[in-house]
Amino acid sequence: MSRPALHAAVLDALGRAITSGDVPPGAPLTLDAIGAEHGVSRTVAREVMRMLEGLGLVRSRRRVGLVVLGMEDWNVLDPRVIRWRLQGPGRDAQLRSLTELRHAVEPLAAAGAARNAGPEVRGELLDLARRMRVLGEAGDLTEFLALDVRMHELLLRSSGNEMFGPLADVVAEVLSGRTHLGLMPASPVPEALDQHEALARAVAEQDAEAAEAAMSAIVGEVRRALDRRLPGAAAPGGGGR
């Protein structure tokens, strides 16, 4: 609280309100209204507005104020937007989208890591896989989650592609969201442990193809589990509008 979290607080409130659909697209806001609502001055309201504008959540127009934009204009890849959407009603859809994104990116990242990771990273991966087995079989979900997150982060950041690194936060959110939402079995299934071990070994042996396959298997399994638990929009064959 010692931090001047003034901007952050207002930004968070507005961001959540918009991404949750609480403030629908097209709704008009004004700086004064924001200022009054949150008890801040016009200046800070303006700066918050600039940030929201940067995130594509609103657009500022003279005489009319701030117009809330629709999801098609949002910077849905921005970590803040992701986090906001992950709370609020769009959570399931967001989780599904992010998992598909993971399915796209992580296998390639694993392959890249197999090619680029240094000996230190390779060692840590093996160590992580080993400890995951121990903790997984012991049923310690919390610690298991931490290792899981760490492994994926390590791979994304060692992939040699700086565009993949930031997705580590996303993966962390998805994994922890999945765990805390009770979408995980009480104890990780043995297959998951095997797959992570295979993944770590593939990277350690610099076998890009095997790493890609292993990661693809892991995320694919996650995706299938998600579809099983959250029946919804993914029904194939339905024509769009």
Place this chain on the structure above:
Amino acid sequence: MSRPALHAAVLDALGRAITSGDVPPGAPLTLDAIGAEHGVSRTVAREVMRMLEGLGLVRSRRRVGLVVLGMEDWNVLDPRVIRWRLQGPGRDAQLRSLTELRHAVEPLAAAGAARNAGPEVRGELLDLARRMRVLGEAGDLTEFLALDVRMHELLLRSSGNEMFGPLADVVAEVLSGRTHLGLMPASPVPEALDQHEALARAVAEQDAEAAEAAMSAIVGEVRRALDRRLPGAAAPGGGGR
């Protein structure tokens, strides 16, 4: 130019300066300096700073001013950061990274589009492929580029995953950058035309697997062409530091 564009101009200048490495990480800026440098008031400088902060380019600290952050903190997925990096010295690396990202995402997006796209989109895709062949064989690179961009955009936006849509801008940048950089042959190779046609047909027939394969072939070819023209960091087998 009718727009005041004051913020935008300063933001652009600062963003380019930072992402190009012209202003190195750790360098100190102050609001007053920014204001004086660009002839704007402190307020504008502050709002620009807030946007830069939102992009992860700088961090504001009391008494010290704005410290420029390193690339690991940048929001490298933000369209503005991408655009800035696409100009300036990091261009090649950026092009390579983005192409790899495309390689990750676009095949899945194509598969999604095959499942989700409505008849209207499917029709437009077929039409696009047809016109691409005509223009490609005529050697009209500019118009060809426009159609190419449109096709990829259509697929990304129809993929049913809202996380993929924003990447359409990225793809557009990459494609146009590639063309304008002379990385394209004077006339598109027939294979590319065939592949795009196969892609459009696969989506039209709602054959997700074929669409994924076709798109993978397209982007894979692009990637290989890029590696051929820009020898560099991608050498496999080299251990990290």
Place this chain on the structure above:
DNA sequence: ATGGACCATTGGTAGCACCTTTCGCAAGAG
């Protein structure tokens, strides 16, 4: 319908009080 006047609201500037953080300097200890 069309043109013009009005005015709400953002865009931009200026200056102020406040508070945190850092730096420099001085004094004392070893």
Place this chain on the structure above:
DNA sequence: CTCTTGCGAAAGGTGCTACCAATGGTCCAT
């Protein structure tokens, strides 16, 4: 003489208020 400790001052972001300019809806008059 050097190193540590502590204190005070300055620097610079944080937040506020007040003010004017620009602009584009809105609405009225013709």
